[in-house]
Amino acid sequence: xxxxxxxxxxxxxxxxxxxxxxxxxxxxxxxxxxxxxxxxxxxxxxxxxxxxxxxxxxxxxxxxxxxxxxxxxxxxxxxxxxxxxxxxxxxxxxxxxxxxxxxxxxxxxxxxxxxxxxxxxxxxxxxxxxxxxxxxxxxxxxxxxxxxxxxxxx
Numbered sequence: 001x002x003x004x005x006x007x008x009x010x011x012x013x014x015x016x017x018x019x020x021x022x023x024x025x026x027x028x029x030x031x032x033x034x035x036x037x038x039x040x041x042x043x044x045x046x047x048x049x050x051x052x053x054x055x056x057x058x059x060x061x062x063x064x065x066x067x068x069x070x071x072x073x074x075x076x077x078x079x080x081x082x083x084x085x086x087x088x089x090x091x092x093x094x095x096x097x098x099x100x101x102x103x104x105x106x107x108x109x110x111x112x113x114x115x116x117x118x119x120x121x122x123x124x125x126x127x128x129x130x131x132x133x134x135x136x137x138x139x140x141x142x143x144x145x146x147x148x149x150x151x152x153x154x
Contacts, residue, residue: 007049012038018058022083060084062097079115094127
């Protein structure tokens with residue numbers, strides 16, 4: 001089984017390798033964060049980044065972001081990305097990544113972690129449910145405001 005650990009200072013190259021090999025290019029707009037951008041994110045205590053490693057090879061990743069709940073108080077976190085390489089799927093890697101995130105969230109006093117996925121993504125839904133998540137609704141609609149496209153080709 002792969003081991004899971006939180007990403008720390010000095011792990012920028014390893015995280016870049018994981019992103020390039022695990023996240024589809026179109027999902028990351030054919031970009032990978034620069035080492036400077038990653039160093040800034042890793043140093044930011046609001047960024048919760050985890051890698052699953054098989055030896056030195058990244059086989060899974062999870063990224064979440066913690067922030068204040070300005071409505072109800074306390075802190076909450078959103079699980080933004082979770083991905084497991086094809087060769088390590090159905091082996092508990094996704095669940096281990098989520099468990100690591102939940103354990104770190106508990107240590108940091110985060111009171112709620114949530115994630116969204118497509119209704120037909122049975123693998124993600126099964127992993128979320130196996131790690132104790134409860135379904136909040138019956139539909140998921142995602143919107144984006146792409147600020148990079150503003151003022152483009154007018």
